[in-house]
Amino acid sequence: MIEKLCIEANQQLPKDVRQALRCCRRQEDWEIAQGVLDQIIENSEIARQEQVPICQDTGMACVFLEIGQDVHITGGALSEAVDEGVRRGYERGYLRKSVVKDPLRRENTGDNTPAMLYTEIVPGTHITVSVVPKGFGSENMSAIRMFKPSHGLSGIKDFILETVEAAGPNPCPPMVVGVGIGGTFDKAALLAKKALIRPIDSSHPDPFYRDLETEMLEKINELGIGPQGFGGRTTAIGLNIETMPTHIAGMPCAVNISCHVTRHQTEVI
Amino acid sequence: MEKHIRLPLTEETARSLHAGDTVYLTGTIYTSRDAGHKRMCEALEKGQPLPFDPADSVIYYVGPTPAKPGQVIGSAGPTTSGRMDAYAPAMLSVGARGMIGKGARLPQVIEAMKKYSGVYFGATGGAGALLARCIKKSELIAYEDLGAEALRKLYVEDMPLVVIIDSEGRNLYEEGRAAYLKHHKK
Numbered sequence: 001m002i003e004k005l006c007i008e009a010n011q012q013l014p015k016d017v018r019q020a021l022r023c024c025r026r027q028e029d030w031e032i033a034q035g036v037l038d039q040i041i042e043n044s045e046i047a048r049q050e051q052v053p054i055c056q057d058t059g060m061a062c063v064f065l066e067i068g069q070d071v072h073i074t075g076g077a078l079s080e081a082v083d084e085g086v087r088r089g090y091e092r093g094y095l096r097k098s099v100v101k102d103p104l105r106r107e108n109t110g111d112n113t114p115a116m117l118y119t120e121i122v123p124g125t126h127i128t129v130s131v132v133p134k135g136f137g138s139e140n141m142s143a144i145r146m147f148k149p150s151h152g153l154s155g156i157k158d159f160i161l162e163t164v165e166a167a168g169p170n171p172c173p174p175m176v177v178g179v180g181i182g183g184t185f186d187k188a189a190l191l192a193k194k195a196l197i198r199p200i201d202s203s204h205p206d207p208f209y210r211d212l213e214t215e216m217l218e219k220i221n222e223l224g225i226g227p228q229g230f231g232g233r234t235t236a237i238g239l240n241i242e243t244m245p246t247h248i249a250g251m252p253c254a255v256n257i258s259c260h261v262t263r264h265q266t267e268v269i
Numbered sequence: 270m271e272k273h274i275r276l277p278l279t280e281e282t283a284r285s286l287h288a289g290d291t292v293y294l295t296g297t298i299y300t301s302r303d304a305g306h307k308r309m310c311e312a313l314e315k316g317q318p319l320p321f322d323p324a325d326s327v328i329y330y331v332g333p334t335p336a337k338p339g340q341v342i343g344s345a346g347p348t349t350s351g352r353m354d355a356y357a358p359a360m361l362s363v364g365a366r367g368m369i370g371k372g373a374r375l376p377q378v379i380e381a382m383k384k385y386s387g388v389y390f391g392a393t394g395g396a397g398a399l400l401a402r403c404i405k406k407s408e409l410i411a412y413e414d415l416g417a418e419a420l421r422k423l424y425v426e427d428m429p430l431v432v433i434i435d436s437e438g439r440n441l442y443e444e445g446r447a448a449y450l451k452h453h454k455k
Contacts (some may be wrong), residue, residue: 001325022371023411029451030449032289032431035447036393037289039396039399039429040393040395040396042396042399043393043396043398043399043400046398046399046402047344047398048398050397051397052334052337052340052401053334053342053343053344053397053398054344054397054398055330055344055346055395055396055397056332056333056334056343056344056345056346056348056397056417057346057348057397058334059330060437070327074451080385092335094336094337094343095334095335096332096333096343096417097416097417098332098417108416109418114396127276128353137349137371137394140349148300154446166417168372168373168442169371169373169442170349170351170372170373171370172371172394172395191394196440224317224446224447224450224453225446226446226448226449228371228391228393228394228431228447229372229373229442229445229446229447230391230431230441230445230446231441231444231446231447231449232445232450233449233453258325259394259395260395261395268419
């Protein structure tokens with residue numbers, strides 16, 4: 001299943017992203033930006049029809065497993081099974097192998113493993129498998145900061161805009177922006193990643209954060225960076241916020257940047 | 270302006286291109302990204318020749334996906350150029366004239382472009398399937414052990430590009446955004 005999801009995710013843009021791109025194209029009134037958005041939409045159609053990768057950066061394979069607590073997994077190690085799926089998917093799907101064994105010595109592993117694996121125990125008898133190939137042009141432009149509570153909402157808003165501004169043309173705008181607020185240093189980063197997986201046509205259930213999502217997306221699209229950074233309205237096609245409780249002394253915030261090729265495929269076993 | 274350019278990229282042609290021009294490129298280009306540039310610059314430091322003649326050449330910052338049977342090349346969109354900033358001035362100094370990528374460049378690269386009449390083209394980042402259609406031939410010429418980062422010689426036809434930074438140092442990232450913001454504040 002992981003093999004299949006790796007290939008599908010890299011060839012087919014999810015429906016929410018496709019719709020958001022079309023919607024932004026309709027709203028875009030700047031000529032050079034319209035041309036870029038047309039190319040981006042045409043590219044995703046070519047990839048789907050010809051079953052080729054949308055983007056040559058077929059990413060690191062981030063795999064999220066929500067494992068029902070009544071499920072018993074037999075027949076070997078779970079992480080090895082996930083890596084084997086990634087190995088087969090990237091080989092059989094003609095996907096690029098973009099993983100190095102060591103961050104400093106940089107020898108390619110040759111099969112795009114290991115996967116970035118996250119497991120979560122949830123109630124139930126099923127396993128929900130999500131494969132999220134994450135490209136690094138945008139990953140490199142992400143940021144995390146440990147705010148003081150006194151920085152408040154305005155501190156968070158400024159940080160989101162600063163991070164998008166600093167990313168500029170590098171992460172292949174139009175971007176998708178994932179924001180994680182709360183938890184610990186590590187949890188904030190994971191929340192930001194999870195925010196990128198949530199469909200971009202969905203909203204945070206809390207009206208306070210739902211309104212903040214809308215406000216920040218509007219502010220980002222007033223920056224003028226535009227598709228590919230050539231100028232225009234469409235700097236981001238979506239922004240999601242995920243939150244969790246945190247410590248009385250802190251307010252961690254992570255901003256995970258993704259591109260217009262924000263990929264995810266999910267299936268339930 | 271819309272321009273159709275045949276390679277090699279001579280100094281005269283390079284100087285006729287301006288930030289914001291749409292360019293359709295036809296001819297031979299070479300691929301290289303992080304690891305390939307590191308090796309080429311190490312070769313230059315040792316006084317060794319490069320795997321191709323850099324004079325009037327265009328280098329495409331790309332690491333394509335593997336070709337499926339029957340394909341010339343896999344998906345092949347640009348990678349972030351800033352990672353090649355450490356190497357670009359050295360490449361320009363030996364005659365390489367054009368760079369194709371995406372994203373911002375450091376001032377020292379722009380200075381070298383002004384000095385050697387270089388041009389920085391943008392291809393649409395993330396449009397790997399669309400850009401692969403313009404690539405008619407692909408030949409591996411060096412550093413095969415680098416996999417996706419190996420050096421390839423490509424023949425492209427009407428590759429759709431935009432001049433981001435021209436040989437005078439004008440920059441579409443600055444000018445395009447400023448023009449949009451000015452227009453929308455009226």
